[in-house]
Amino acid sequence: MTVLNVLIAPHPALSTKAAPATTFDEGLRQHLSDMAETMYADNGIGLAANQVGILKRIIVMDVGDDNSLTKNPTPIKPQLFYFINPEIEWESDEKVIFEEGCLSVPGQCISVERSASLRLRYQDETGKEKTETFHGLQARCILHEIDHINGKTMLDYLSKLKKDLAVRKLIKHYSSN
Numbered sequence: 001m002t003v004l005n006v007l008i009a010p011h012p013a014l015s016t017k018a019a020p021a022t023t024f025d026e027g028l029r030q031h032l033s034d035m036a037e038t039m040y041a042d043n044g045i046g047l048a049a050n051q052v053g054i055l056k057r058i059i060v061m062d063v064g065d066d067n068s069l070t071k072n073p074t075p076i077k078p079q080l081f082y083f084i085n086p087e088i089e090w091e092s093d094e095k096v097i098f099e100e101g102c103l104s105v106p107g108q109c110i111s112v113e114r115s116a117s118l119r120l121r122y123q124d125e126t127g128k129e130k131t132e133t134f135h136g137l138q139a140r141c142i143l144h145e146i147d148h149i150n151g152k153t154m155l156d157y158l159s160k161l162k163k164d165l166a167v168r169k170l171i172k173h174y175s176s177n
Helices: 026-041 136-149 160-173
Strands: 046-048 058-061 081-091 095-100 110-115 117-123 129-135
Touching: 026 046, 026 058, 046 136, 058 136, 081 136, 095 136, 110 136, 117 136, 129 136
Parallel strands: none
Antiparallel strands: 046 058, 058 081, 081 117, 095 110, 117 129
């Protein structure tokens, strides 16, 4: 397993819509393993492939077994998901505003309104199609990561002025990306 370099906004890969994954082989499994290792190393709960320069519709997620939107001081058991070519089939009308962070937008948190629940169709690492319903933090994380593979970051939820200020700050502090 390898810890990959997480790209920092406004890197062009973060505004690029990822292509479907079509090959379910050892290369894909290596990407998934490396992405999970990277997510854990950076204390994230989700990671989209384009955040590490892989322009495929691949997401890894682990919010643990505590799916609430509140901070829980007790340890949580890992629960790793791989989503390949995810498609949202349904989103709840119930919306929740919650402050989000992002590995590609370090040091910044933004309040984003998202659906509280969703039904997701995706493929697992073997190519098998699955459909599951997710709620709470899992739903929020999935929606955040699907934004990434669609070429959108949480900065896109800001006004133009606030987005420009945030991007300038990122460039100043992380100009090596």
